[in-house]
Amino acid sequence: MYVIEMKNITKRFSGIVANDDVSLGLNKGEIHALLGENGAGKSTLMSILFGLYKAEEGSIFKDGKSVVIAGPGHATALGIGMVHQHFKLVHNFTVLENIVLGVETTKHGVLQMKTARQKVTELSQKYALEVDLDKEIRHITVGMQQRVEILKMLYRNNEILIFDEPTAVLTPQEIDALIKTMRNMAAEGKSILFITHKLDEIKQAADRCSVLRKGKMIGTVDVAATSKEELSEMMVGRKLSLTLEKQPSKLGETILQVKNLTQKGDGEKNKLTNISFEVKAGEILCIAGIEGNGQTDLVNAITGLSAVTSGEIFISDTNITTAKIRKRGEHGMAHIPEDRHKHGLILDYNLAYNAILQDYHKQPFQKLGFLQKSKIKQYAQKLVDNFDIRSGDGIDSVVRSMSGGNQQKIILARETSASPKLLIAVQPTRGLDVGAIEYIHKQLLAQRDAGKAILLVSLELEEVMNISDRVLVMYEGEIVANVNPQKITFKELGLYMSGAKRENPSKSVEKAVAV
C-alpha cells in the first residue's frame, strides 16, 4: 500500500492544463524523484498534495484512505510538509521563530521558546542540519535558509516530505550534504518526493522516478534500471545529445577590464581584494568558486548594483567605474542576475512588460514617452517563440503565475537578445530542464563565436568545465587561480576552490594578460 497515492489528478489554469489525469504512488521510506521539462506541472502537482491548489478532478489517498486536503494547515496535520521552489520564510524573523511559526507552544498565551529551542537543536544535530538559531533569515545564506525549511518540516513531525527543486540554489558541497540528509530520513521511514532537473542527482538519491511531460504522466521507472539517456528521452520525447560541440575560441580585443578592484566589507575583512582580470571578445571567462567567496560582490561592482571602494572597471576603453547602471547598458553590458525574483523580474507585470524591462525607454517600444503596445507584444512574442517560453496565457501571463524555469527563460531571452558586447551571466541555467540548458549553452557559445565577451559565474563545475575558455577561481574575495579548463581536473579545481591550493596571485595577473 502506498503512503500517498494521487489518482487521476487534473488541474487547469487559464489557457493550460497543468496536470492532465496524473496518477502517482509514493512508497513508505522511498525517495521518489519527479522529472519533467519547465512548465510540465511538477510544482503544481506537489502544490495540490500540499493543499495549496485544489484539483478539479481526481482523488488523494493517505495510507489507503481517501482524503480531501483543504489547505497547507490540513496537509501539515496529515504529516505532509513541503520545501518550496522559492522559499517561504519571514525575512525579519530569526531562524528559530521561523521554524516554530504557526505551531508555537504557548502557556497562558506566552510563547515557550525554550522547549522549542531544545527540540530544534536536537533535530539539527540528528540530521546534521547546521543552522544559526538566532540569526535573522535575511542575514543567512540560501543554503542555510533551505536547512531552515527542512527543519520546519521535521519540527512538525512530517512523514511525507516534498522538496521542490531544492538543489537549484545549492553549492555542489551542499547538494551532497542534502542528498545524504534525505537518504537518512528515508532510511528512518520518511517518504520523500524530490523534484530536480539534474539526472545525476536522481541517480544518486532516488529509488524511483516519475516523469511528467506537458501535464501528462509518462510513467514511473526504477532508477537503478534506467539510464540517464532513457530518463531524458522520457522527459522531452526525443533523444538529447548531452555533450556539447564547441569550436576553438577566436579571441579579439579586450572588452572588459577590471583593475585592482577592492571592496571593503562591514568588518575588518575585505569583500574583494585587489581583483584584476580581463575578458576578450570571443571568450567565455568563468568565475568559479564556492558560494559566498565574493562572486556576488564582484558582479555587483561590475554591473553597478553596488559601488566599489577602489580600483577601476573599463568596457572597451571607457571607464565605467562610477557609471550609472543604464549607462553601462548603453556601453553594451547585459546582465543575467543571480536572484531572478529580486532583480531580474517584476513578478506582477506580465511577460511582455518584463521582456522590455531594459529597453522600455528605447525606440520602437516608446514614442514620445508613450508605450507602443503592439510593438512590445510583437517583440515579446518573438522571444517566446525563440526560447520556447511556456505559460498559460502567452505574452499576457502574469510572470508570478509562470513556472520557475520559464521565468528564468524570460530573463535569458531578454538579456541575450539585446546582442550585448559583454554578457554577464550569473548561474544562467539555474532551474532549467536539460533541454533548456542545452539551448542556453548553445546560445552562449553562439554569442561567443559572434565575438561577444562573456563573463559567466557558475557554481556548477560541469558547466564551468564544458563551456568556458578560461576559469578564474575565487576564494575569500581574491582570485587564487587562472586556469585552462582543458588542462585541469575536477579535483584540482576543487582544491583551488576550497583554498587548499593557490597560484601566485601576481603571476596569475601576468598570465591573464598573456593568454
Place this chain on the structure above:
Amino acid sequence: MNKFLKGNGLSILSSVSVVFAGMLLGFIVLFISNAAQAPAAIATILTFGFSSLRNFGDVLYFATPIIMTGLSVGFAYKTGLFNIGASGQFTFGAFVAIYIVINFDFLNPSLRIFVALLAATLAGAIWAAIPGLLKAYRNVHEVISCIMTNYIGMLLVNYLILNTIFDPMRASSQRIPTSTHMPMWGLDYIFADATRASPLNASIFVAVFSALLMYVILERTTFGYELKACGLNKDAAKYAGINENRSIIFSMMISGALAGLGGGMHFLSAAGRTMSVADVLANEGFMGISVSLLGLNHPIGIIFSGVLIAYLQRGGFNIQPLGFAQEIIEIAIAVIIYFCAFVLLVRTQLGNIIAKIYRTISKSEVKKNAT
C-alpha cells in the same frame, strides 16, 4: 463571459456586493437606534440622491473633492506608496487658492482662478514632496511622515489664515470674491430647482479629466511604467536602470498635486466656502482612502466610488428629520463605507466561487455533448 468575470466584471461585482452587505449592516444600526423609522430612513438613504436633479447635483458636488483625494491616494497606491497625507495636501492647496483669489486683484478674475488652481496644484505637490524626499533619501516610511505633514499643514494653514486672510467676524478665512468662483458652465441651471441653484461647477469635469489623465500616465506611458515598476519591485527597477529615488518623489508629488487641486477647486466653489480656523484635519483626505479602496485604486472605479459615497452621505444627511441623531447617521454611513474595505477579500472569494460555477457548467455541457 469567463474572461469578463476574471477582469473588470469581477471587480465591479465585488464592489457592488460589499456595498449591499454594508447597507444591510447600516440598516441594522439604524434599526437598533429607532426601529420604527429605520425602513423609511434606509429608503431615504437609497433614493434621496436620485429624488431630484438638484439633489443629484449636490451628490456630484460633494463627490468632486473626494474623487480628487481618492485619485491622489489611488495614484500613490499604484506606485507602491500609501499617501495618508492627502488631508494636509488638500488643506494646503485650498489655502493657497483662497489666498490668491483674494489678494491677486491685479489679475483679471478668470486668469486669477487659473493661477490660483495652478498654485493649489503646486502647493499639494510640494507638500507631498516632503514625505517623498524623506522616504527616498532617509528611508522614512511615508505613512509616518504623511501623518506629521497632515498636522503641520493644518496648523501652519491656521497660522497663515490668522495672519493674512482672517475674517474675525466669522472666525474663518475671508469670503472670496464672487467673480472668482469656479465657472459653472450652466450646471447650476441644469441641476437647479425652484428654490435654489446647484453649487455644481466645472470641478467635476476637472476630476473626470484627472482620472483619465491618471489612467493614461499609469497605463500608457514609459513614465508610468517606471513608477509602477518601482512600486512593485524596487530592486528590479534599480537593475533596469530606473532611478528609484526620483520615481518615489515624483509619485508623491503627482499624488499631492491631485489632492491640492481638489482642495483649491472645492474652496473656490459658488457655495461660498470659507476655511474655518479649527484644529481639525480635513476629512476629505481620509475619505480619499475609502474612495480609492472601494474603487480598487482604478481611476474609473474611483469616480464611481466617489459618487457612491457622496450619494450615501447626502442621503444620510437627509434622514435627520426622521429623528435620527447625527451620530447614529454617521455611524451607519461609516459602517457602510468601512465595510467597503473588505472589497479585495470579497473579490478573491467571489472569483473562486464563480470559477467553480463556471467549471460545473462547462463540465455538464461536456457530458451533454458526450451523450
